[in-house]
Amino acid sequence: MAQADIGLIGLGTMGAALALNIAEKGFPIAVWNRTTEVTHRFKAEAGDLADRVIPTDSLKDLVAAIKTPRAIILMVPAGAAVDQQLEALTPLLDKDDLVIDAGNADFHDTNRRSEGGLPFHFLGMGVSGGEDGARHGPAIMGGGTQADWDRVAPILTAIAAKAEDGVPCAARMGDAGAGHFVKMVHNGIEYADMQMIAEVYGLMRDGMEMDAAAISKVFTDWNEGPLQSYLIEISGKVTEATDPHTGKPMVDVILDQAGQKGTGRWTAIEAQHLAAPIPVIEAAVMARNVSAQLQQRKEGQDRFGIAPKHHGFSPTTLEQALIAGKILCYAQGFAMIAAASEKFGWTLDLPGIARVWRAGCIIRSAMLNDMAEALAQDPSRNLVMAPFFADLLEKAMPSLRQVVSEGIAAGHALPALASGLMWFDMMRTARGTANMIQAQRDFFGAHGFKRLDGLDDPHGPWGMGR
Template sequence: MADIGLVGLGVMGANLALNMAEKGYSVAVFNRTTEKTDAFIANAGSLAERLTPCKTLTELAEAVEPPRPVVIMVKAGEAVDSQADILAGHLAQGDILIDAGNANFHDTRRRVKEFADRGIDFLGVGVSGGEEGARHGPSVMAGGKPEAWARVEKIFNDIAAKFEGESCAALVGPEGAGHFVKTIHNGIEYADMQMIAEIYGIMRDGLGMAPAEMAEVFDQWNNGPLKSYLIEITAAVLGTTDPKTGGPLVDIILDTAGQKGTGRWSVIEAQDLGSPATVIEAAVAARSLSSQKEQRVADEALFGAAPRKIGPALGDRNSAMIILEEAMLAGKIAAYAQGFAVMAKASESFGWDLPLGTVAKIWRAGCIIRSAFLDDIASTYEADGAIRSLMTVEPFTGMLKATHGSLRRVCAEASLKGVPVLALGSALGYFDFARTARSTADLTQAQRDFFGAHGFERLDEPGKVAHGPWSNA
């Protein structure tokens, strides 16, 4: 009999099934359209002998060894509810439903309770790494009961990416904790990608660099502190030639970016928790603005194109590249500090006790934001789990002290010449506000009291609610 079942043979589901089969597990598979199941088996090669195609959910349930673990890989939202409800009718008490798609963690928390009433365990498992990761080793963030995770832990450990021999899979908390961590991972991914895009914009529009030149720079950066999957693929993308035109492929790609919702979810949760994630917010906004192509074209005609040419303002080419590298490192520190602060706040608010050091460790390989940077984060949290902000601990404090000047210079020059830097600018603003001992919120509090009698606290009378003499003004 099969070790595990899997429902949904889209790109991610099919590749997870092949990954499991390759690691020696027998997998029963089902897809709503049997043609897709047949095609999947036909293309599985030698792995087909470990795959059991099922035409009905009854067949699937009968094919998996009890207590049955079954992975659901369908579109987030109502599709998961519908599929899980139907599938549960074919399962028995003690079986496990595993949602390994991109789910809203609120939905996962609800499903855990609903299926517990039916005697079925529900695991919400975040899987990162895209198509390639699912096939050869993703980062796996699980949430649910430890007993349920223990029954499938070996499977997920075996299929997960490895970092220095250590599996990038872990139970990070109960209920929806796994999907929450995956959501914040994606939010940080948005921020990382947007900051890279803004540096690319400065190189292209501000410095007049060709894609091939930029590819060389990003390739060099991938050997330094910015070493990461996203920097690596940026070099590859910029160095790719379009076979149709013979020119750089990036030059003929429509400049409108898509999004599937996890970035917005991360921003919403950060706002609800009262934990600022301004760099992620800026990245989400940038994608939305990018989709407004017609309006942007019209507004450029209305207001005139910005000069954009930065020229020698950042020094010679070598100096400019150093400044841009340092600016991106400073922005990255701020973005990750925000993301981990949001997770810390969620852990406190929901009583999850998220192991943030473990989260950083399982992100070091397999996932989209994998980078050498995360090794430092993992070590930092393992040394002290009660970190107020990554910006305030070494080695990140030292990095910021050394690089925030470059971030300031890049944002200033870009702003003067009209090169958009939404994410980098947000990172700089966040850093500056965070290190301002006396902010301007005293005026905000006075205004709130003036129009709404909300009260304020006096510096010379701490702990007391005071009001201003506005009626006499």
């Protein structure tokens, strides 16, 4: 007899952790992995949860083990592997069954799969929180029909992280690829948040000549204030840790070459299609790409020298600069989500998204409570114009200006912080300089322009025949 409430395919790090989370919350789960040995080892190592884990040796056995109508979570690599798994499941599933892609899928692929005539129901689901989040409570962003979400919501809300007010960090974002889109932007913000922290860390290490222990104390202190967040918390921990092989600070023996799985790059690319400026995220993606160019960077230092020391910053100044940068980054991310909501007809709930991000996910922070409140007051208003955040920015911007101007003058690389500042200055300038660009475009291409005085004469006197 079918015993499982849900099935799961793919017992890698995230899949195994998610399966244990589901079992721990009281839901029997059938599991299958391409390597049978992995499946049975997972059952054997499940401890007290083993009674709720049903290992299966084939997809046919997996399907047979799940109560109807069935729900199956895919935890396989994004891309072709998902399509192959869907194809393999097609002859085994009934039309009322539901497959949930919980990987880091490109939302365009999720749209295609949702609209491509699969003979069963399909839900795209963004999951954030890493292995620990998957095991003990991730943030979950669903994309699909309301009916399909409602079918599995009892399980998903049970396993999700809970915010301080007890609300589960799991919600349906909208139709089709909406969940994976929101997860993509989450990851883009994650790139930017990490990059800004790294830039401030670099100023402390290279400019102020602070050792890892002193830097750790600064991060730990910041985590008690407005910057309280998971990323600031772990920054304090990683700078505190000691390498067991050398006895040196762990961060000092790690190669400065950042990896990436593509979601940040996807965010930057999609923002261009949406005409939604996200310069802080774009700068973070660029910085990761540059970090990979080890030999070129070494040659650059040999030729042009290294940035001199600069002791002119205080931890308070750096903290305020990081507060400003964080607000600007998140404002750009939410504006991008709003642009996608309009373009794709998703009616995305911006304050609801902020609430989902309050716990479980990598970018969780105390500031998201205030962001949710500000977005609820007026979702159409850019976050920097919300009174609470406008007041914070007025207080913090002088520090961001000092850090960026003095840091750049000394030769320190601050791409994300600087990009945030430049975007802010453009956004607070009523008459910018694009009139020059329009004049140039009209001169060489007769593209025309709009006049300030409203006259119907869209070309300058430099054109042919004028």
